[in-house]
């Protein structure tokens with residue numbers, strides 16, 4: 001039986017006070033929490049909606065809360081209202097054993113005292129309610145659920161939560177749809193909805209079409225909160241597939257070439273759907289300035305980069321020189337964070353690209369700027385290199401062959417071989433490798449040798465093959 005919203009009531013701030021001590025503990029432990037390393041000192045409520053009344057047998061609260069954190073981890077640093085997060089909080093007397101892992105805690109004060117609160121995504125009744133709200137196009141308080149009525153959305157799809165590590169949280173419905181609930185919420189147009197919608201409009205089959213979306217209307221701003229998308233059934237992601245083929249000693253160039261074709265199909269459709277611009281020397285200088293700033297910051301943070309800095313810098317200077325000589329480039333909307341893990345292969349062998357959110361740490365306006373397609377291509381070239389380096393023993397020419405096949409596939413569809421612009425490609429690959437050095441130093445120090453090996457190669461001036 002499907003759940004429906006019973007009480008479109010905006011909830012009282014007393015509820016947040018009741019949850020506050022529990023959330024301070026729970027939030028920083030979540031994979032998707034962006035403010036790691038700094039304590040949460042409190043919350044302010046941005047919006048709250050009771051999807052089911054909190055004092056009912058099953059209560060369901062939709063909260064947008066701003067976490068207060070000090071700007072640095074230094075003792076005594078002042079706390080500020082920081083990132084805004086989307087939370088779906090269930091309230092029950094007691095939790096059934098199957099929901100025990102979702103426990104947030106037992107509030108001691110305020111209206112929720114004595115009850116049990118938990119992460120409601122894991123509760124099929126809450127998941128059903130979200131699907132039903134999308135199906136029926138419900139509006140409740142500041143929350144608006146919308147759908148593409150051309151796609152059939154059955155009400156009996158059984159939900160299950162995605163347990164893999166991810167930056168947001170997703171629920172799969174009956175292996176037919178997947179709902180991604182964005183966790184760190186920003187006002188404005190979100191490319192994770194904008195680009196798949198634009199691609200669906202262009203009938204691009206390489207990106208699963210959005211079937212529904214969930215937004216919040218707050219103080220004149222719209223916040224994208226969730227996207228329901230066709231689920232690619234039985235899919236394997238490109239990263240897992242590449243590692244599997246490496247282990248078996250199988251050739252991956254056929255897949256790499258197909259991935260190049262898929263990327264070009266998506267780029268071509270995006271260039272049709274959304275504006276493109278020409279980058280002259282002023283615009284290219286601005287892009288290069290960003291690359292140099294990221295290099296400088298990375299050298300400060302990771303001293304192992306220092307010996308390579310001049311060589312890396314030369315990759316950026318070469319681009320500036322070309323721009324000064326009058327060369328121009330086309331920029332368009334791109335994926336923005338493309339790597340093998342963002343590519344899904346279905347059992348028929350067809351590839352789809354997912355996760356158009358861009359780099360989550362960047363502001364939305366920056367993520368939505370037109371950019372050279374070389375940026376996405378460089379991301380994939382780096383990914384083949386990563387895959388080769390995670391295999392023992394290192395198969396030295398595996399990445400080179402995949403990288404070449406990917407570029408060949410890309411050229412077959414787009415008519416432009418990325419290798420014909422080696423200076424641009426080297427600059428973007430260098431920028432990506434520097435980003436990866438920072439990422440690995442922060443999150444996975446064991447992986448640091450992988451981008452550092454690329455840094456060594458790129459600083460020697462060897463362009464992508």
Ligand SMILES: Nc1ncnc2c1ncn2[C@@H]1O[C@H](COP(=O)(O)OP(=O)(O)O)[C@@H](O)[C@H]1O
Nearest residue numbers: 166167168169178208229230231232235354355
């Ligand atoms: N349309 C889809 N079909 C099948 N699986 C998907 C789909 N979208 C996402 N997934 C799975 O969910 C995981 C997380 O999705 P993703 O969009 O990358 O989320 P996040 O932004 O949280 O990292 C992916 O790695 C993939 O395994």
Ligand SMILES: O=P(O)(O)O[C@H]1O[C@H](CO)[C@@H](O[C@H]2O[C@H](CO)[C@@H](O)[C@H](O)[C@H]2O)[C@H](O)[C@H]1O
Nearest residue numbers: 167239337339340341379382383384386436439
């Ligand atoms: O998947 P996200 O969008 O959160 O991207 C971040 O994490 C990625 C790792 O999970 C990281 O990707 C790097 O490692 C991958 C292998 O694990 C490799 O395929 C990528 O090429 C490499 O960049 C990504 O950089 C980071 O933003």
